[in-house]
Amino acid sequence: MTQQIYLNHGATSLRKQEPVMAAVTTYLQQNQELAAKRSFMGDASERNRYLAREAVAEFFNYPDASHVIFTANVTTSLNMILQGCLRPGDHVLTTSVEHNAVRRPLEILRKQGVSVTCLPCAEDGSLEPQQVAQAIQPNTRLLVMTQASNVLGTILPVQECFAIAKTHGILTVLDTAQTAGFLPIDMLALQADVVAFTGHKGLLALAGIGGFILNDQAAVIMKPWLTGGTGSFSELAEMPASLPDRFEPGTPNELGICSLQASLSWLKEQDYLRLAAKERELTQQFLTGIKELPVRILGRQNVSESVPLVSIVPRQLSCDELALQLFEDYGIITRNGLHCAPWAHETAGTLATGTVRFSFGWDTTSWEIQQAVQALTEILTKE
Structure with missing residues (x-):
């Protein structure tokens, strides 16, 4: 061959870029030492997560880093978002070029009483924004769409579609799996209530790290889908209300978070x-x-x-x-x-x-x- x-x-x-590999190597070498130095004032891992959240918030132009939630990947993020925001009797809009990361959670929700309208894209993957307005129903609660198809490559008119949805009070969710690191993604300008991302594609981090950013409105609507230990408010039977703890149960992927912070820094420099x-x-x-x-x-x-x-x-x-x-x-x-x-x-x-x-x-x-x-x-x- x-x-x-x-x-x-x-x-x-x-x-992966040299700075990413160097950051990961340093983390692995110092991991035991960092764990041993844990204190009541917090630890180095928490500091690293904070810096990574700030880097993600800056990259997607969101003003509050506490609203950055880390998950394993964009698939996990979309499952958490859709399962957490939609209830039986709700109606959701999506497009005909979505990945199974959207299709399959919506199929589960459909069987639970959520109705789904799939906006038909043209053969080349393009979509007319006016289709959003035409498909809205009284019970439409959410519009979820990819920014670009992973098959057709076509960039969808997200900003126009989301603008229509917001005039009707509809929650907007963006899948950036194919665009983050390639297109500028301004969460505020796009009027996206939630932005889901993955680290291992255009953001050039390790596999196994992803997440989402949600605004105040979405944080109120969305219920935790994954629950468990957060290291905070452990006396509560339910997940704590504060962000990011509310949506981050379990041990975080510190290595992946470390790689994401380093890759975002590299992308910014380059x-x-x-x-x-x-x-x-x-x-x-x-x-x-x-x-x-x-x-x-x-x-x-x-x-x-x-x-x-x-x-x-x-x-x-x-x-x-x-x-x-x-x-x-x-x-x-x-x-x-x-x-x-x-x-x-x-x-x-x-x-x-x-x-x-x-x-x-x-x-x-x-x-x-x-x-x-x-x-x-x-x-x-x-x-």
Whole structure:
């Protein structure tokens, strides 16, 4: 096998930056010492969590770091949010390109008496904001939507959709799994009541750390879904009312939190929007390189309207065969199948075939794009 080329950043970021690895290493080396120094005034771990909350709050432009809740990932966050905010008899709006992290919790809630309306996106993943207004019912309580599909890449008009929802007093929940670290996400400007994030994709932290930020309104509405020890108010039979304790039971992932603080600091120093501009250039290079090949290219095919991923369906062989050949013969790592997002594939008309997804990140190079285009050309133009 040739040198491996990693083009699966939409699933997870692979290589971590030196400051992140250094922070994690230091934490592991000092962990026993920090634990031994625990005192009634708090400990170094609590200080690290506080600094990480501040970094997350700044990144998403929310003024109160105590409203940053750490979880294992964006899936856990969305389950906690949806299960905590919706009650039987409520109505919820979502879109037809959502990940199973939204679809499956909503299916459980549907069976418990919550009605669900799935706003139909166009085949390329785009959505008309006016559909939100048309779908609102008297009992509509919440709008949850991804900022960009992990299959189609299309960036949705979140700000416009949320503005409509807020005029009707509807809670707004944003899934930033594919956009955090690529798009600027201003929680206040977007009128998002809750923003869910994961650390291991565009935020470049370790796997196993994620979370959500919720405003005062959402904090009142949302009930704890996970409960347990918090190290505070232990005499209470219920979770404490104060944030972040109310939504953070159990031992926290200190290592993941440490990595997230370090990666956010690195992204700030590097100017992540400059990195995003480079990723757009690479995406355009890839799109230009494959436009004449016998494949169907999904999404808008406009890098200004998409995150840096491209999903294709070959016309002459299956997606499984193409992904396998890319890996075995060229060392190119992609992601094939349904990407845990069957709604998006139904929207695109690819539920039966799946796609092969190429997704690019901070360390992807132009040479790697060239190699991927060349490999696709050789595989797909064989006599």
